[in-house]
Amino acid sequence: MSSSARPFVFWMIAVLAACSGAAPAPAWYPPQACRDCYQGEGVGPDYQAALGRARKMLCDDILVVVESETTDDRKHLLHQAQDGEGEKSEEMDYSEVVRMVSKSRSKCAFDNMPLHEQREDVGGQSFVVLRMGISDYARYLAGRTVQVQVSSQTDGVNSDAAVEAVTDRLRGQGYLVVTHGTSAKYLGLLNVSVSMQNAGAQFSGMAIASGEADWVLVRSSDGAEIERVHAADITARGFKEKSVLNDFGVAIGEALKKKWENK
Numbered sequence: 001m002s003s004s005a006r007p008f009v010f011w012m013i014a015v016l017a018a019c020s021g022a023a024p025a026p027a028w029y030p031p032q033a034c035r036d037c038y039q040g041e042g043v044g045p046d047y048q049a050a051l052g053r054a055r056k057m058l059c060d061d062i063l064v065v066v067e068s069e070t071t072d073d074r075k076h077l078l079h080q081a082q083d084g085e086g087e088k089s090e091e092m093d094y095s096e097v098v099r100m101v102s103k104s105r106s107k108c109a110f111d112n113m114p115l116h117e118q119r120e121d122v123g124g125q126s127f128v129v130l131r132m133g134i135s136d137y138a139r140y141l142a143g144r145t146v147q148v149q150v151s152s153q154t155d156g157v158n159s160d161a162a163v164e165a166v167t168d169r170l171r172g173q174g175y176l177v178v179t180h181g182t183s184a185k186y187l188g189l190l191n192v193s194v195s196m197q198n199a200g201a202q203f204s205g206m207a208i209a210s211g212e213a214d215w216v217l218v219r220s221s222d223g224a225e226i227e228r229v230h231a232a233d234i235t236a237r238g239f240k241e242k243s244v245l246n247d248f249g250v251a252i253g254e255a256l257k258k259k260w261e262n263k
Contacts, residue, residue: 024123031118031129036077038062038137040108040130047119050126055108058115058130062101062137066094074134081138096176097141103171110174114140146175146186146217154194154211156242158249165253166190166215169260186226189216194234194248196241209236209248215256229263231255 030041038061042053065074075094082092104110114136118129148166150159166188167177178184194211211234217226234255236247 025125026120026122026127028118029120029127029129034131035073036135037131037133038065038074039132042128044126044128045124047121047126047128050119050128051130054128054130056105058132059101059105059108063098066097066101077134078138081135082142092138092141093176093178096178100171100174100176103168104174110140110144112140113174141176143185144175145178145184146170146188147178147184148188148190150190150192152192152194154192154196154245156245157192157194158246159190159192159252161250162190162192162213162252162256165256169256170217185220187218187220189218190214190252191216192252194245196244205239206237207239207241207244209244210234211248213252213255229256229259231259 025043029043031039033039038058040054040056040058040061042050042055042057044050044053065072065078068075079092101108114132116131116133118131120127148163148170150163152159170177170188175186191214192211193213194209197208197210198206212230212232213234215227215229215231217228218224219226231252234248234251236244236251238244238247
């Protein structure tokens with residue numbers, strides 16, 4: 001082939017590739033499956049789009065493993081890593097891991113998560129692969145455990161709804177909520193103050209519960225405060241004390257949610 005014909009041939013190849021819709025990709029993409037890690041990959045017109053897709057796929061990979069009802073080698077590795085590496089910690093609660101990852105799925109990038117990223121931009125496209133070692137993830141989870149405690153000077157307050165509100169927030173922040181044991185790395189304290197009053201003669205028989213709640217998240221090792229939220233002027237009304245106190249517990253959860261939304 002003459003030297004004058006080569007540019008034309010290369011130009012024709014480029015045109016045909018463009019017409020066929022074939023996009024160039026790095027030699028390493030798509031990557032091979034990873035046995036001892038979680039993996040997510042993404043392609044997009046820019047880095048942020050590709051990264052978002054890779055994060056979602058990484059979350060999906062974690063969920064597939066921990067939700068598996070059959071024997072999964074990687075689930076077994078996660079269990080081994082939790083029991084055998086680093087500090088002694090509670091056995092992995094897979095149901096809680098699923099809830100945590102599901103809640104955090106929109107971002108799937110928790111604080112200090114041990115992710116390894118590979119990226120390359122080719123032909124106007126961004127290619128991203130995220131990998132996280134299973135043993136690294138187990139250590140990460142062991143370092144993000146939190147136990148929630150509730151205290152109230154008034155008997156009968158049903159704090160279930162309030163506890164669900166704070167645990168829902170914790171999951172969204174990448175914390176693994178534990179319900180037993182004393183080895184949690186963080187402690188969540190929900191302090192409730194409430195008083196019961198009669199609504200007065202105009203509303204005969206009606207009771208009013210009024211009070212406030214404080215939510216504090218601290219690091220167990222040194223008591224360092226991570227988050228503090230104060231919700232005041234919480235009220236509930238009704239004709240039966242039990243139902244009023246139950247509604248007051250629900251109102252606590254709603255008040256805390258509004259505080260977080262406005263932060």
